[in-house]
Amino acid sequence: MAIVFREMQKPELVSKMYETALKKQPTNEDFYTQLFMSYVRISDYKKQQQAAMALYRHYPKNAYYLWAVMSIVMQAIFSPDPELSKKMYLPLALKMMEKLIKDDKMDTESEVQLYLIILDQMDNYEDSLKILKGKLGDKILTEYKFRKYRIACLHAKLEDWVETNKAYKELVKDEPDQWTFYIAYFKSAFELINSGWTPPDNEESNTEELPDYTTEMVIQFIDDIYKQEKEKEGKAHRGPFLARMELYKMLKQEKRPEADAYAPLHEMLTQYFAIYGDKHCCFGDLTAYVNVLEDEGAEEFFSNVWKSLDLDPEEGNLTYAKDTKQLQRHLAYLQLSRFRGRHLTLSIEEKIQLSEEIMTRYKESLKFGENLLPTDLQQGDVYCLLSVHLLLDCWQTSGDDKFLWQTLSMLEYGISKSPANHHFKLQLIKLYCILGAYGPCTSLYDKMEIKHIQQDTIGYIVTRFAQSLGHFTSASSVYVASLKFFGVNNKDTTEYIITAYRYGTFAKIPEFVKFRKKLSNSLNYTCVTVEKMLLELMVDVNTNNLKFEDLIRYMEIEPEKDEIKWSDLSDNRDLALMISWDPDSKHLSEQDIKDSCELEKDWLKIRSLTLRSLAATALLVSIDNAATDTPASNGGTDTQDNGETLKNLIKELESHIEQLEKKPLTQKKFPLHGPAEPRTSRYLEGKHGQILLDMLKATSDINNLQVNGIDNSEDIQTRIEKQLEQVLDTVKGALSMCQCSIVTEEEGQNKFNYNLLPNLSLLSESICFISLLCGVCYKLLRPLKTGMSKRTRKKKGGVVQTPTIFEQFKTFLTSLVQCIGELHGAVSNIDLLSISLNLSKLSLVDKEKLSQVDGECESRVWQKIEQSYKQSSKELSDLLKHKVDFLSTLKL
């Protein structure tokens, strides 16, 4: 039964079951254990504690005692009230552990670890230190050098810089490549230097025990380590070399005169390059220091490195790298040049030239990968990517799309030579989506084998585009795949919290719980959930007899409730995924990442309010409320509540959209390697919010007629008329933005209008929502109409004026269908195949100027784009056709 409840995702029933079972067998150990576990699954820490204590009373095993203590620690960590944690939970947990020590029962490593966790939570570092240095510390064996690391770390937390310095100095000597040790060593040394610390007189004789408290001592220490490493036989670690540069950087930052006496940075960099330039990581290692160079030093560094590369042209011809080491060094040179901003100052012509040169080198470098395994990367792939990035610079500064087209062909070329390289795939997905072609992305994405947690961290690159570029079937399948991951994850991962209790790996328990929270509050997950429901409303409703209101009930949407925990949303996107060697000034910044997250939330709010408003309207006409045909008599509480909910949601959506219109951030553009902007600014530009709001208001008012009766409602009817007119006007406005050709000629050059499809797609979505609402209005009006006819018949001969609303609604539907017809025409016009455009002859690329790759890759790109547009055109066209069919059934 427990398994069934778990599979049903009703873990709370498992607890109930064991609570009942224990009433029958109050000392059953297994039942108690299961009860404890069941509380773990529902994160009821208090009940966990009680169950564990009850277990311990019956079966006094240390393990059960520890479960109780850990349950208290969990209450402390996740308590909304930090005071309660500090004053009650943690002291209690500590007391329980101290009792264990007093009774001489603390034997295992996990017990000591739990004790340390508690002290850590209480910021009681002194006692932690005592434990670690004492006998109990001997029990900690398994984690690699844990005791030593932890002791050093605790000294730092206690701000005991003397001890910290001594401890980290030892650690650096011991492991001269561990970066965090250097950082902590420097920090402690500069704390001592800046506070003017000097050794107490009586200790002067024993110099070995002293920390490094002067700049000279620090320089000396790092120099010693560096010399030792340099003279060592075998491979030298990079740590000591980089530590020297780090120290220089810190001396500079602290404005210490010693910085100038130190070896010049550009020399250190040149030397580093000489040793490690042929390693892929050279670029990443040096970025932090290349930026600190003064202009002169930078000149010198780059010119030294260039000389060392031995790639000067011979008789006007390029000299190519003779082996992969030389190749890698050249790549590192180019990466660092770009990072230092040396590409920023190039003119477009110069960039084109450099891009061409690099691409030529790429082709030449392929000889090193002749027997490449399908899982290996070409050695020179970075050439291709750099060449692409240079042309993308040109595209962004000039706005001339020929550069964009050219990069696609180059990347297709790269991927044909190095199919395992995910950077090509990511870049291609990005660029195809900019051009409005989602089609090629499906296979690119699939080939990266994105699965499990990657659907959360990487999935955003496709979930943002599939639907908005009119590929609804693909959208639906990526949504389903993502949601499946989240569903499974929620059920399965609790079991490992239980495992951690069983095996006493207590430190992992809060970590697992926090991790699960991050996943269940994932921003991407929430967006996908909402988008998927909206997509179903657009595509599935009113086809195959699926009623709007039934689908809403099936989706279990309660429109009055905002299910999204906005403040807990966790942005799990991996935004470091797209490679870039751009200088800091053009790189995706922390602020950009924050802004992007905010923008995503803004868009999510539009979508979530749209969904909830639509749901509220569906519930106005659900079976319970619309069963009777007479107006005014059926105004059950449900209808009124839903009507009220709808009004509130309209207000909320209206104010949200107003806010966004005024918000400058909405228009923000991110660097190309950063996340795509959400659809908000396009949505606002096309006034899609207005379209939806007016239609929702009309629906709400029509509901009003239905609830309060149609007599004496002329004012409302006039208002409805205006709202419907406005809907049509705004739709026509958005339509006019879509009625242009996909290829236009500007100053004798062809231009591909890739903004057209996203606009068509947005308008088609709005049409879908309007159609849903038309269905609701129809269902609200029909009983009114029937009621009117009955009254007319009764009043034989007497004239009952038919309210204008019915005629208005009919006219509205006719005009709407006409608009959809026009939109359908525009949608058909983007099917590049049917309008027999031969893109390859459109000369979007200036062949004379750009010649990085041959025609074969170009035609591959065109073909993919043609196919993709054909698909979008078809899916949008089918969608619109369904809407027209549906609207034509609405005859009052």
Next chain:
Amino acid sequence: MTTLRPFTCDDMFRFNNVNLDPLTETYGLPFYMQYLALWPEYFQVAEAPNGAIMGYIMGKAEGNPDTWHGHVTALTVGPEFRRLGLAARLMHILEEVSESKKGYFVDLFVRVSNKVAIDMYHRLGYSVYRRVLEYYSGDPDEDAFDMRKALSRDVHKKSIEPVKDPVRPEDVE
């Protein structure tokens, strides 16, 4: 320049650069969480100064009292961070942890075709203990070498005496 530290759940949000490599498998969450819950000291990650994940090792302690040993489940290093001796350092930690747990040896499985890896393990003191037939499913299935290195507890290095005949995967404990 590297920081080695225990792997934590949050690293899963950022290990893409390593895991997008076609030879590195991304598993479901339970797989990682099982290792974290049972053998956290065996799951170590290498991090670059800018926070990028360079590679990681996953392993466990297993066996009967007389075959108690450390096992390498996965070892991976991102393409940019290869040829830096990182794998060797990660392996070293795993061996040290296995020493502290008083294991007799450390073992691992490797595709017989993966020459680069086999050479590296040889350099680190591992030798082929036996061949496991069709250990890796695929098209076609591929054999694995079961490679071992004796730890200090196995004074006479009995645990690594090679077995001549290949075994079937079901015979591997």
